[in-house]
Amino acid sequence: MADHDMTFRTLCAAAALLLAVAPQAGGAAAEEPRWALAQAGAAAEIAFDIPAQPLGQALVRLADRAGIRILFASELVAGKRGAAVAGRHTPAEALGILLAGSGLGWRFIEPGTVTVEPSEAAENGRMRLNPVTVLGSRNVDPAPLSNVPASITVVDRETIRSQQATAPRIEDILSREVPGFNPTNNGVRQIRGRTAQVFINGVPVNEQLRASSGSDLNLVTPDQLDAVEVSRGANSAYGFGSPGGIIALSTPRAESTDLALQSRASVSVNPHHPGGSLQTTVYQSASRIIDKFDFHLGGALGFDGNEFDPRGDRALGFNSPNGLANNKEFLSAFDGSFGYDLGEAGRLRLAATYSYVDAIEGYDLDGLGTYRVTQSSVQRNRPGDDNYREGRTVNLSYEQPDLFGSALKLELFNSDTYTESFSVVGGRISRDEQYNQYYGVRSGLTTPLDSVRDGMTVSYGVDAIRNRYYRPTFFTDTGELRTYFSPDVTLDTLAPYVQLEAPFGPLRLSGGVRHERYSGSAETVSGNGGIQGGDIQSFNLTLFNAGAVYALRPALDLFATYTQGAEITQIGRAARSASTAEEIDPQPAKSDQYEVGLRGDWRSLSATVAAFYTESDLISSLVCDGVNPCTPLREPRKIWGLEATADWKIDRQWSLGGILGWQDGVRYPEGADARRIGTRDNPPLTVGAFVRYSPYAWWRNAIRFDYRHSRDEFGDSTAFDEGEIDSVFLVHLSAEFDVGRGVLRLGVRNLLNEKYFSIASESGNNGFTWVPEEGTRVSVSYALKW
Numbered sequence: 148m149a150d151h152d153m154t155f156r157t158l159c160a161a162a163a164l165l166l167a168v169a170p171q172a173g174g175a176a177a178e179e180p181r182w183a184l185a186q187a188g189a190a191a192e193i194a195f196d197i198p199a200q201p202l203g204q205a206l207v208r209l210a211d212r213a214g215i216r217i218l219f220a221s222e223l224v225a226g227k228r229g230a231a232v233a234g235r236h237t238p239a240e241a242l243g244i245l246l247a248g249s250g251l252g253w254r255f256i257e258p259g260t261v262t263v264e265p266s267e268a269a270e271n272g273r274m275r276l277n278p279v280t281v282l283g284s285r286n287v288d289p290a291p292l293s294n295v296p297a298s299i300t301v302v303d304r305e306t307i308r309s310q311q312a313t314a315p316r317i318e319d320i321l322s323r324e325v326p327g328f329n330p331t332n333n334g335v336r337q338i339r340g341r342t343a344q345v346f347i348n349g350v351p352v353n354e355q356l357r358a359s360s361g362s363d364l365n366l367v368t369p370d371q372l373d374a375v376e377v378s379r380g381a382n383s384a385y386g387f388g389s390p391g392g393i394i395a396l397s398t399p400r401a402e403s404t405d406l407a408l409q410s411r412a413s414v415s416v417n418p419h420h421p422g423g424s425l426q427t428t429v430y431q432s433a434s435r436i437i438d439k440f441d442f443h444l445g446g447a448l449g450f451d452g453n454e455f456d457p458r459g460d461r462a463l464g465f466n467s468p469n470g471l472a473n474n475k476e477f478l479s480a481f482d483g484s485f486g487y488d489l490g491e492a493g494r495l496r497l498a499a500t501y502s503y504v505d506a507i508e509g510y511d512l513d514g515l516g517t518y519r520v521t522q523s524s525v526q527r528n529r530p531g532d533d534n535y536r537e538g539r540t541v542n543l544s545y546e547q548p549d550l551f552g553s554a555l556k557l558e559l560f561n562s563d564t565y566t567e568s569f570s571v572v573g574g575r576i577s578r579d580e581q582y583n584q585y586y587g588v589r590s591g592l593t594t595p596l597d598s599v600r601d602g603m604t605v606s607y608g609v610d611a612i613r614n615r616y617y618r619p620t621f622f623t624d625t626g627e628l629r630t631y632f633s634p635d636v637t638l639d640t641l642a643p644y645v646q647l648e649a650p651f652g653p654l655r656l657s658g659g660v661r662h663e664r665y666s667g668s669a670e671t672v673s674g675n676g677g678i679q680g681g682d683i684q685s686f687n688l689t690l691f692n693a694g695a696v697y698a699l700r701p702a703l704d705l706f707a708t709y710t711q712g713a714e715i716t717q718i719g720r721a722a723r724s725a726s727t728a729e730e731i732d733p734q735p736a737k738s739d740q741y742e743v744g745l746r747g748d749w750r751s752l753s754a755t756v757a758a759f760y761t762e763s764d765l766i767s768s769l770v771c772d773g774v775n776p777c778t779p780l781r782e783p784r785k786i787w788g789l790e791a792t793a794d795w796k797i798d799r800q801w802s803l804g805g806i807l808g809w810q811d812g813v814r815y816p817e818g819a820d821a822r823r824i825g826t827r828d829n830p831p832l833t834v835g836a837f838v839r840y841s842p843y844a845w846w847r848n849a850i851r852f853d854y855r856h857s858r859d860e861f862g863d864s865t866a867f868d869e870g871e872i873d874s875v876f877l878v879h880l881s882a883e884f885d886v887g888r889g890v891l892r893l894g895v896r897n898l899l900n901e902k903y904f905s906i907a908s909e910s911g912n913n914g915f916t917w918v919p920e921e922g923t924r925v926s927v928s929y930a931l932k933w
Contacts (some may be wrong), residue, residue: 296694312894357719390712825868
């Protein structure tokens with residue numbers, strides 16, 4: 148194993164060295180516009196300094212600087228603002244930055260001449276723009292994806308809508324689009340075997356202090372999503388909680404000066420068990436840009452019926468909206484975005500979401516199964532009829548694109564999730580309450596350092612966040628405390644950071660540091676799982692990152708990065724087993740990640756491949772027996788893997804692509820030999836592939852294949868997380884039709900009605916969750932813009 152580790156790190160170091168000493172192109176010649184000779188993006192970088200301003204004016208300035216013609220209708224850009232463009236970019240990249248979020252795209256109509264059009268028209272043009280991202284770099288202004296030395300997956304609005312036909316939940320969509328994402332480790336969002344941090348409109352929402360119900364991704368519905376940006380692998384720029392990466396969900400903003408109304412309705416059913424399996428959703432939104440003000444309001448109502456396995460029994464529903472149970476539920480969710488342009492004084496934006504999930508028929512596992520012999524079953528649990536979850540997020544932001552030459556962004560945010568669930572324990576009804584709250588402020592400044600080097604920038608700021616978690620359980624007949632799954636614990640974070648970026652011809656270097664100061668407390672509570680309250684030990688955490696991107700060709704980048712990530716032992720769980728707050732060990736589990744990758748984005752093909760290796764002296768994981776509450780586990784771990792994505796548009800009718808994710812790893816238990824990491828944390832090889840065929844512009848079809856390889860690394864072990872994993876092959880079909888002013892979508896999930904078990908069920912090595920996942924489900928939806 149040591150030879151394997153050394154070989155991988157040697158390769159990473161060699162790649163980084165290659166980038167550092169690679170020949171630097173550019174100089175005076177790089178300033179000469181060669182746009183007319185390079186329509187596919189093979190243009191030299193040019194130094195831009197265009198502040199945020201009305202879009203029409205910004206396009207005129209960009210055209211003048213790049214030496215090209217840009218044609219656009221005045222009514223098309225009316226009421227829209229162009230993002231600031233600073234630093235060295237190709238004209239293609241600059242246009243992408245400038246038009247980000249405007250709903251507009253561009254295409255060539257002749258050499259040296261570009262026309263700006265609605266994005267739907269641009270998608271059929273001769274060039275596809277790289278998506279923009281703000282993840283990782285902490286740059287206040289959006290940056291081209293090509294600038295980021297990391298693996299980034301952007302799941303856009305149209306991909307989300309198309310996937311919904313056979314992937315009704317956000318976890319399902321991400322598992323198809325993001326290699327390395329593990330959708331079935333309930334309560335813990337993982338990428339590359341480590342915890343990922345979840346944001347909704349920039350607001351943290353996941354359960355960092357005690358992984359539990361995993362409600363974070365379910366606080367919004369797929370209908371509400373405008374995009375999901377996933378940073379795969381450790382991210383030090385956001386600090387504690389993201390050693391596996393970042394999952395950033397975004398809800399829509401207004402894009403037009405005309406009133407835009409969008410309606411979507413969907414219905415699905417299990418054809419082998421239509422009774423009780425009905426699931427429906429209706430979403431309506433309205434948005435508009437009115438002079439300096441813009442708004443977007445959306446609301447969803449739904450009914451989530453039961454899921455059934457291929458033989459007609461209730462399925463497990465591991466990622467159901469309200470945790471592990473397979474309930475029948477009413478769902479309601481609302482999202483809003485309100486912006487006001489203060490002119491030279493900057494911009495204000497308020498983004499908010501609210502969700503409510505109410506169980507109308509509760510179900511629970513009987514726990515009577517035998518692993519790989521007798522299935523457990525999902526039984527009616529009438530106390531579960533009172534289960535519900537309520538969640539909200541709020542983000543108030545202020546942006547000033549030119550504050551003494553710097554771009555400024557300030558954010559004030561809050562998220563609050565509360566859950567109540569009921570079950571029968573020893574013949575008595577128990578009420579389980581969960582509180583998870585975040586309060587915080589995030590600040591960022593990006594300052595050009597052109598006096599040092601053209602295109603060089605520094606981003607810096609301070610984050611201050613408070614996270615509170617509390618989970619008591621009571622007997623409802625007397626109000627008597629049953630236990631604390633987590634006492635009332637709070638963790639405060641104060642974190643300054645700084646990030647540098649600098650271009651050197653085709654080479655772009657970046658690096659930074661973040662220092663976090665932690666303090667916390669536990670409230671005194673008595674009873675089973677109680678604790679003598681007080682302050683938790685304070686501690687410091689410093690995280691570094693460094694990366695390089697080298698443009699091998701105009702549409703082909705090689706990147707290498709070293710990044711540190713960290714997670715803190717789950718303080719809520721640790722407090723349950725401690726008698727006093729002073730006994731809680733908050734020592735962070737810091738991990739080092741090395742990554743090398745290659746990505747290309749051409750006229751008809753985009754593809755990526757990346758290899759990674761992470762190591763940590765500690766880890767904040769859990770040891771569980773499937774019955775009793777899990778307890779924190781601290782041990783060294785090493786994880787490595789390979790990921791790939793591809794999307795090839797062969798012609799106007801055919802396209803194909805997919806993802807591949809493989810990883811493996813070892814852990815070092817105290818006083819024992821090295822051992823392979825269990826499958827909940829380290830899933831087997833997964834491959835997803837699709838073929839799309841569009842016989843006509845108004846008719847689009849797709850077939851998708853999802854394959855999970857088997858894994859049996861542990862022989863006859865009966866330990867939790869070391870169960871044998873069987874291979875799974877699933878087939879899904881979907882079709883889209885342009886009908887009237889809308890789109891009709893049909894989908895068949897699990898076409899062959901295959902019986903299979905989730906990774907979490909198979910690896911658990913116990914009969915408690917030995918229940919299959921759902922069989923075939925057929926869906927119909929219609930989306931209308933009017």
